[in-house]
Amino acid sequence: MNEAAAHGDTAGHGNHADHGDQRSSGRHWIHDVDPATDPTELWERFYAEGEPWSGRANPALVDELAERPIVVRPAGSIPSGTALDLGCGTGGDAIWLAGQGWQVDAVDISPTALARGAAAAQALGLGERICWSCHNLDTDVPAGSWDLVTTAYLHSPVRLDREQILRRAAAAVAAGGTLIIIGHLGAPSWMTEPPAHLDLPTPEEIVASLDLAGWTVVAARAVVVPSVASPEGVPGTRTDSVVRLQRTG
Ligand SMILES: C[S@@+](CC[C@H](N)C(=O)[O-])C[C@H]1O[C@@H](n2cnc3c(N)ncnc32)[C@H](O)[C@@H]1O
Numbered sequence: 001m002n003e004a005a006a007h008g009d010t011a012g013h014g015n016h017a018d019h020g021d022q023r024s025s026g027r028h029w030i031h032d033v034d035p036a037t038d039p040t041e042l043w044e045r046f047y048a049e050g051e052p053w054s055g056r057a058n059p060a061l062v063d064e065l066a067e068r069p070i071v072v073r074p075a076g077s078i079p080s081g082t083a084l085d086l087g088c089g090t091g092g093d094a095i096w097l098a099g100q101g102w103q104v105d106a107v108d109i110s111p112t113a114l115a116r117g118a119a120a121a122q123a124l125g126l127g128e129r130i131c132w133s134c135h136n137l138d139t140d141v142p143a144g145s146w147d148l149v150t151t152a153y154l155h156s157p158v159r160l161d162r163e164q165i166l167r168r169a170a171a172a173v174a175a176g177g178t179l180i181i182i183g184h185l186g187a188p189s190w191m192t193e194p195p196a197h198l199d200l201p202t203p204e205e206i207v208a209s210l211d212l213a214g215w216t217v218v219a220a221r222a223v224v225v226p227s228v229a230s231p232e233g234v235p236g237t238r239t240d241s242v243v244r245l246q247r248t249g
Helices: 028-032 039-048 059-067 092-099 111-123 162-171 203-210
Strands: 081-086 102-108 130-134 146-152 173-184 215-225 238-247
Touching (some): 059 215, 059 238, 092 102, 146 162, 162 173
Parallel strands (some): 081 102
16 A cells, blocks of 8 residues: 555544534634635635645545445556545645545545645645546536545535535445435534534435435444544544445446
């Protein structure tokens, strides 16, 4: 397993200071923005303030694929399959997947985040394995079909029709392929006033909202992220959701 493959982090330290909860990344302002703010403008400002994440893969994704690996092609085949990461940020998951042998398409609305991911992948010798593209997922999802479509913490304080995006994500899964949706189920335990704007559906609600005929629910569970420290270093936990669906029909 090369350095890049060791990119994953299973011990709940997670991809960044604290996933999806921008407060612990010191970006308190993001929860007080005008909901009418242009999403590109918002996320470009967010990433312009430096690296909010650790660059490692999300433990929920690494653990899920460790528990139930996806085998698309014979072991040792490179690429081992094709993957699409929606709302990839600076690419922690995309780079980890590429290190595992996947050919990855990584999509985000922030050119700054994409450029940072591309540079990190290049530095790890994975530049050829990842195609980075800028899309506003509210209006378009790349055309094509993939063996694995994944999205992690695609939450936003401004316009984001998450349910519609998840439907389009499902439509992009090849026959026999897998959709993995990772999200928040609540705020970190140390957060006294969770951001009111975040709509955090349960795994069951996500499955029901997608209502996919011809799919198998492989996993729909809550996972506790054990170590989520506040910006002040107050230890805490957070509960996230993992939904995994396989296109069987
Ligand atoms: C909380 S971050 C999660 C990033 C990444 N999945 C991770 O786990 O590190 C949410 C990401 O969604 C992206 N995003 C938000 N709204 C979007 C949209 N409408 N289209 C595409 N990407 C969007 C943001 O730029 C940001 O990178």
